[in-house]
Every structure is written in structure tokens, then in C-alpha cells.
Amino acid sequence: MHLDSKTPSGPLHEKWDKARFDLKLVNPANKRKFDIIVVGTGLAGASASASLAELGYNVKTFCIQDSPRRAHSIAAQGGINASKNYSNDGDSVRRLFYDTIKGGDFRAREANVFRLAQVSGSIIDQCVAQGVPFARDYGGLLANRSFGGAQVSRTFYARGQTGQQLLIGAYSALMRQVSAGKVELLPRREMLDLVMVKGRARGIVTRNLVDGKIESHSAHAVVLCTGGYGNLFFLSTNAMASNVSASYKCFKKGAFFANPCFTQIHPTCIPVHGKYQSKLTLMSESLRNDGRVWVPKNPGDSRPPSQIPESERDYYLERRYPSFGNLVPRDVASRNAKDQCGLDKGVGETGFAVYLDFANAINRDGHAAIEKKYGNLFAMYDKITGDNPYENPMMIYPAVHYTMGGLWVDYNLMSTVDGLFVLGEANFSDHGANRLGASALMQGLADGYFIIPYTMGGYLAENSFDDVSAEQAEFSDAAKQAKEKIQKLLNVNGKRTVDDFHRELGNVMWENCGMSRKNSDLEKALGQISSLREEFWQNVKTPGTGAEFNQSLERAGRVADFMELGELMVKDALSRQESCGCHFNEDFQTDDNEALRNDKDFCFVSAWEYKGKDKEPELNKEPLVFENVELTQRSYK
């Protein structure tokens, strides 16, 4: 199938303006005749729901948690980028665009990324107007910091709780519209399927997580804002309910899944403790502004850090990357940590950790200054590990954090299914093969506040719609299938718990399709996943019934989809015979062990098409054309 990205013609900086002019408008009086379903209330879903409702559409908004304010976005710590150039240090729309394209190792669409940089400033304006308490300078102006590999200070932040404050802003705008009667809020609901009528997305089927009721909802369009699928790896920094099920069900209904193997591994997380571990906690990478990463020079050195003299420490990032030092991009920092541990220089009880040391910064700036900057992060570390990072260096290790892959969308954020839009982390969007720090919050809010309000209008105005009701056959069929799937899970009544399967799947993926990949491992993983999936359907134990509050059942449904997506991820990784960004295939590397791209053969987006049960998915390619940047080998030396 030919993938039409619908990128507007003309010079890069005029494309979005042109698109907005070309998109038809919905007559203001007609907006109330359109119903829109928004699934998800993270930054993308809450901002989209509020903005669409403000325009006059009828919005129905769904989330898994008991309140929209608890979406996974709440946990983002470090900050949000915008090319305001308030710091006067050389930032511009073009520089943010370039950094994002380069950071993504030239595997994102130019026009989308440029638009993201263009609207970034308005996001900050909007958030301030809502009362987001960003950090300020003494004079009362907004403060900025440099973050995650950027050489300019363009990151806005609210201590270590930026995601929380941004989400509360979007949530309050959403609740204002709920109160105005323009949004109907349905929390504790899980989307189980997408409903298509005459080839268009016209509704969803959900499960009420309190009483188990299967419900159908119709609309003129569906906006999926269901976040990323990092939890496939069992251990990740994502919230426990983060999942792929909504996206995966849409994949099965015809939405292409793009670049599924692009997974970001974050370099600074608290290391794994034991088998009971349920999730991993991120330590914001803003810590790398002042913390220095090191391991002992000598393999097997098990002395406590305080007894290892300076001369026997290896500050390997500073040594290998003199100009970026500890601030190299995430994928580079993560891989280096893994390599050091592979050389038997890892520290801590398991040997899977490196030090992040603040002694220099504390000596230089004083305890109080460091506490002001990072107090809550240090306290969090102390709480989890029982160790004081003011006195001993932190121990950190990489963990799965973010998925750049997701449903394929065109310039208007519409998937290959008519009327199904995908926003935020759930789409494949703007980050290419690697996302820069502080860019996900920016993208989620750009999509929700400033892009979907225009492109949704265009879709609704350009098409005519049949009347559809949630009582008609397409809905009752989808509901019936959803019920059967639930019953099938409950009927297995085997011996192993859902978590036990999930842990094993995560382990297979982490070992073979994680930080660095090899063709032979990937081939092996394919077999392992398919036999694990087979066992799952014969031996999983899901207690209780479908007609009650049943958290095991919720997890079982999500893990069943992870089992299928895992295979797609591995296939995607195998088909991309190059290294780029986070996708590091050991067979393709430079002499300096950096990712070696193959622009001649792989400068495209991989968009996978579902072909039916037990059939091979088909790979479609959207060629990436770069007219405004030169494709260079990333170098952070």
C-alpha cells in the first residue's frame, strides 16, 4: 500500500501555515453536532479533550485510572522543551528542529518535527496561563535549564515534577469542560476494541473496570491517546497500567504499526534489586548536569566507592566524549553503561550498576545549592534504596523508558484507518529512532492543544457521515468478541500467574531486543516468544470472573497483547539491517562502536500491516525525504 503522509508542499517553515489554511473549517454552529471519543487522559488526551470541547465538539473521554489526573504523564520529572530562546543562547525554531531530527538519528519526518518546534513556544504560554508553576528566576521571569544532550538552555521545569504540573494544568482545563457539560468523563474504563462502520472508525467498546460491564460508544471520530508500550518489558519506568492493548486492537483493525522496535532505554534508573521487583524508578537525567558517571578502572574491584582513589576511577563518558561528557544522548549513555558492566566493572550487589557521583558538585556549589536543584530526587533515591546520595554516589542502570514506535500517522495525525487519530506517545511521530529528553511532554501537548483542534476540523468538514448508533450490529459484534476473549482468558485456568508470564516475556525481550541486538539473538527470541505465547493460552491462571472488579483479568488482557506485539517488535528489529539511534544492531557499528546507519537502504519508516491471525504482517515503507538537513553521522566526541 502506498502511504500518503499528506505533508503539505512548500518551504518547511510555511507548511503548517499552508496546512491550516487548506484544512476546511467546521461551521461553529455545527460543531455541537459532532461527537468525538478521546481515549486516554495523559498530556495528549487531556489537552485534546479540553481543546476540542472548548471549540464546541461533544467529547467523551476515557481512562483506566480512577481519575484523569493519574495518567502516566504525571510521573515525568525533568522538563519540557520549547524554542523560546529566553536564555539568548542561540536557540531558535530551526535549532530545536535540527536537534530533534539529529537526535532521532534521521528517522523522523522533517515536516512534523519542524511543526513541533514551531508550536513549542505556544505550549509554554498556554501552560503559564493555566497556572502551571514553572521555576522562575529572582526577577520573576521563567527559568530554563539545559537537558539531555542539548547545548542550549531550552527546558522549562517545575522542580522534578514537571509532568505532574503540566498534567494538572491540562486536567484542570479538562475538568472545566466536564463541568460545562462539553466533556463526558468515563474513568475506570478500558478500551477493548475499535469499532469500524463502512471503513471508518466510529466508536469503541470498553469494559467498566468496577463492575465488568461491556459498553459500546459511538462517535464521528476516535482519538487514541493511550501512551507507550514500554511495559512489554515487564520492568520499565512506566506506570503499571501502561499498555499497548488499545493501539494493538486498532492495528488489528487496519491501523499500521510504525517502527515498533524503537524503544528508548533511559540511562539513569535505580538498578534492579530482586525478582519481586515490580517496576523501575527513573532518576531524572537532569542529574547528569551535575553528576559524574564512573566505574572502577579495574575489573572486579569490589571496594566501596569511598575507598577507590581518583586515579583508579574511570569517568568513561568524559573520557570518550570530551565535548558532551556526561550529557551524551540517552542511547549512547545507556550502551556505554552496559558495556562497562560487560567488562566486569559494574558496581553494587548485582554488578549491573554504575556510579553517578555528586561529590564534585557538592564541593563546588555547596550542599544547599544541590539540594535546591535536586532535593526531591535525592529524597526519592534515599527512600527507595535506603542510601544517602549526598554522602555516597548514586548507583544507576539503564531501563526501558519510552517507545518511539507506535501507530503510524500522517501529517494530520490520522492513522491508516479513516477517522482514527493517534496522539502523544501512542503514535510513532516525531522522535525518530531516539527521543531527546524533555521532548515527549512537548509533543503530547503540541498534538493535543495545537494540532488536533485543526486537523480534526478538517476531517469532519471534508467528509459526510451516516448516522451511527451504538446499538447497531458492528457494535454488538465487537462487544460480543470482546466478551468471548475475556471468557477465553478465564477458561484457561492453568497454573502460572499472569505476572509470571509477563516477567518471562520481558526477560526475553530485554536480553534479545533491548539495548543492543544481534541477528542471531533476534531469531532465537522469535521462537521463544511464540512458544511462550502458546503456553500462555494453555496455562495462564486468571482468577475470578469477568463481571467484577478484577485486576488480574485486566493484566491478563494486556499481557496477551504484549505477547503478540513482542513478536512484531523482533520482526521489525530483524528487518532493519542497520543501526540507528536506540536500535543498535551489533553487526552494524562504526570503529568507535557508534550506531552505523545505512541511509541508502533504510531511510524509511517501517509501517507494519496486520494480515490476519497466523499470517505474516506486511512491511510497508514510507520513504523519508530530507530537504532541509544533511544526513550526518552523529558524533558526540
Added chain:
Amino acid sequence: MTKNISVTLIVWRQANSSDKGKFETHQLTDISKDMSFLEMLDVLNEELTTKGADPVAFDHDCREGICGMCGTVVNGRAHGPNKGTTLCQLHMRTFNDGETIVVEPFRARPFTVLKDLAVDRSSLDEIIMAGGYISANTGGAADANAILVPQDAADEAFESAACIGCGACVAACPNASAMLFTAAKISHLALLPQGKPESAKRAASMVKKMDELGFGNCGNEAECEAECPKEISITNIARLNREFFKSKFLSDE
């Protein structure tokens, strides 16, 4: 270094909101002190599931103290014994070998138990709906630096905005008042120039809603402040009262 412990867990079981509910006792051995409290419950649930029993339902999501989804009463205290700590951030190293731990849901009139330890706290969302926002439609905002906010005001607003909406303050209050939660939101917005125009009206409307929903009055017991995992200060309540008082004048207009 780490030593594993054994604990006796007395946990509240209730099939649904109409069930009467009862306590159930479980012995757990070989619990690592590095486990979080919720991971200990995971271990219990894995055991129950394997035995064919119904696992204990409890709400949780981020497991890093920020989403506000978790929360139960542990040995009589909301979120357990540690100051400024959510349940998910409470670790088993806080407990002694052989200790008995009683776990109950947050109890308050406006919170219904859904199952076991999971409660319905949607009344807190309803309080926010009554005015916990600044009326700023998308698109109309001026440049972010057009509004100067003194650093101390921004810091103070942030302190109030740090509330995670967990409802522990309500569960801890003998009157089931939601004053700390409501005051935190009113303060966050009243402290910022952007939020000032609506602040008196906001206070009146949110307090009215709180009363309608059946939350009790504030009796200055300060239990809320003691149990709040984000250490939201009770001085916020004084600020709420000031805004509420101003609104009395406004309503006479």
C-alpha cells in the same frame, strides 16, 4: 546486608460496595526489606492466585509517589507510618521481623469501597470541577514571560500544587473533611497572578461543592497535615478561609 523478614498481614476483604466486608489474616515469610509495601502485596497476591484464592484488590499505578492512586490505612495511619511518604514509597525495611500489619481501605463517608482496599474518590474530581482551574481557553495566551511571578510566589504556589489528590487527608480527618485538598488547590491558584481574578469565586464554589458532597467541616485537628504524603501545609486552609471570606463580600454585590 539485607535480611528477609516475616510478617502477619491482617487485611480488609470486601467483595464489592454492598458487601459487609471482614478482615482476613495471612502469614508472609521471606519478605525482602528492600521490597516496597505494594511489592509485598504483589507477593501475597501471587500466592493467593496460585492457591486458587481471590487476590486482594488495591489501587496503584506510578509506584513512585506521584500519581496519587495508591493509599490504604496501615496500622491505623493513612499511607503507613513514615512521614511524607505514599504507600508505594513505603518499604518493608520500616517493619520488624514478626510484626503484625493491619491494612484497611481509606474510610470516609464520601469514599465508597469498591473492592477490598480500592475506594471511589471521584468526589475529589467533583470538587475540582467546581472551580479548581483558571478559565483560559487554548490559544488565547499571551507570551509566557508577559506575566512576572516573583520567585517566592512561584515557589509557594508550587508547594500547594504538589498535592497528588490521594485523599489521605480525608481518611485521616475525624470529620472526613476535604479541607486540605481543597485549600491546596485554592492556594495554588490564588498565589499566582493568573489565578487571582477568579480566586474568591473559586473558593466559594469549591467549598460549597465540598459540603454538598458530604465532606465534613474542618475542626482544626491537623491530622490531615500529619498524614499528607506531600506535606501540604495546613496554612493553606487559612488562605482558603481568607478567599472564602472575600467571596462573602462579593456575593453581596
